[in-house]
Amino acid sequence: MKVDFAQIPSPSFVLHEELLKINLNILNLVQKEAGVEIICALKGFAFWDGFPLIGSYLSGAAASSLNEARLIHEKMGVKAHTYCPVYIEDEIKEIAGYSSHITFNSVSQHERLKEKFQQHNPDISFGLRINPEYSEVETEIYNPAQPGSRLGVTADKLNDTLPEGIEGLHFHVLCENDSYALERTLHETEKRFSHLIRQVKWLNMGGGHLITRDGYDVKHLVDLLKLFKGRYPNLEKIILEPGGAIGWQTGYLVATILDIIENKGVKTAMLDVSFAAHMPDCLEMPYKPKIIGAFDPAGNDNEHVYRMGGTTCLAGDYMGMGDYAFEVPLKVGDKVVFDDMIHYTMVKTTFFNGVKHPAIGVWRDGGFKLLRTFGYEDYKNKLS
Ligand SMILES: Cc1ncc(COP(=O)(O)O)c(C=O)c1O
Structure with a gap:
């Protein structure tokens, strides 16, 4: 069941097929019983x-x-x-x-x-x-x-x-x-x-x-x-x-830290994904997604607290619902894995700012299979 995120290119949406099967079994049970x-x-x-x-x-x-x-x-x-x-x-x-x-x-x-x-x-x-x-x-x-x-x-x-x-x-x-x-x-x-x-x-x-x-x-x-x-x-x-x-809870958006910016005590991890373009519900609902291995800084006395910043130039393209705390300091090149990013999130992405669109893959039979990548032609073909 465990996913080896090191195998997964960034940025990518990854569906965990075993987790999908768990959901499908529950739904099938309801169909049959009711x-x-x-x-x-x-x-x-x-x-x-x-x-x-x-x-x-x-x-x-x-x-x-x-x-x-x-x-x-x-x-x-x-x-x-x-x-x-x-x-x-x-x-x-x-x-x-x-x-x-x-x-x-x-x-x-x-x-x-x-x-x-x-x-x-x-x-x-x-x-x-x-x-x-x-x-x-x-x-x-x-x-x-x-x-x-x-x-x-x-x-x-x-x-x-x-x-x-x-x-x-x-x-x-x-x-x-x-x-x-x-x-x-x-x-x-x-x-x-x-x-x-x-x-x-x-x-x-x-x-x-x-x-x-x-x-x-x-x-x-x-x-x-x-x-x-x-x-x-x-x-x-x-x-x-x-x-x-x-x-529901069947997969991830895998991102990478490209830079860390500090301004007036706020440390922002600049990611290769965007809240505006790739996780719009985080801004629309709004809600704070879970990051694997991170915890809520509130009430915890810790030093390694970061804001998550998106890759577009929209001023509000960051997680405004609260920062994330980590056990160790973050550094450029670290992966950041957002949990529960398959339903709605994946469907609602855009090419806003022309930023790189996450690839799509599946974690199946203990390994990662890349299904789709996006490039310049995809961006261009949606415009004219
Ligand atoms: C008509 C209709 N059916 C089904 C759905 C799916 O809802 P959910 O994904 O919350 O189960 C929606 C969501 O907006 C809807 O508008």
Whole structure:
């Protein structure tokens, strides 16, 4: 299980395949015990070298764009459950071909586009995203139920019967939550939508279920889902589409210290990775990622405390949520390994400042396999 970071080029994202398997086994257990389908949301986990493995445990994948739907089709060999906040008319033919389920964000898009989708794939099952107007997510940018939200149809906009042709409902209001938050969410959703849930064949409970986090009460989730199924015998399928839970703590971003700068008592380790370009959630959420071998300086009387600085020239491209303490002084050439950098982080990188993009690799069968490097052409080809 132990990774030899000396073998790994810097900078690199590294997926630890054994850790991914641990997560997949937990998710598969939930599928089997609760009789639900768990699919992988690509927005949170798109490490496609792992898709054949994921496809052998989970029931498929969820797309939020044509590109994601196509990647699912090409690399997992299945049709996607697709939900886009808006569909682009020019893309419908292709999306239809790659999808088994299409969820609309509004009744009007369903009205306008259903025939076009059907024309290109008559087997598609249509769904509607509902907005339960309840969410426990405190960070507004991640809260789809905030007042005035553009995501999902609120109950007051729907009649007692669903628009003709809608076979499924979909809600997504959780983010890194536990099963007790889901229980309260289901309670609120049923208050507003139970008569409509009775009219459909499938219900997609979105993502945000951090089932693979230590301490998640898997038994409570299974019992909750079984009870829910019991209340709606009409439901042929209950679907959960987590992204974060698939890649939760399954790998690293390996970086190297290129310089150390001291200014007014602040020592900054200048890295070959960027918070802005390669770990944007650290600035957006914000949160402080764990560095292997480092500890929190707060309350500790130690000398070897460093700020982690990114490689772009953005003034705020450093870890502003707090410094890191180390047992020994850091020096140029040392590796710094950020933990839990596979879900979302890898998907959200950019070529901001044109800085070197981390390579992608996998720790498999006790060794490192380099899968992809990035260079000038990748930077240039995304611009014009
Ligand atoms: C519609 C939808 N489904 C699934 C997910 C995946 O959520 P998570 O990665 O938190 O499990 C998201 C995340 O934003 C989403 O918007």
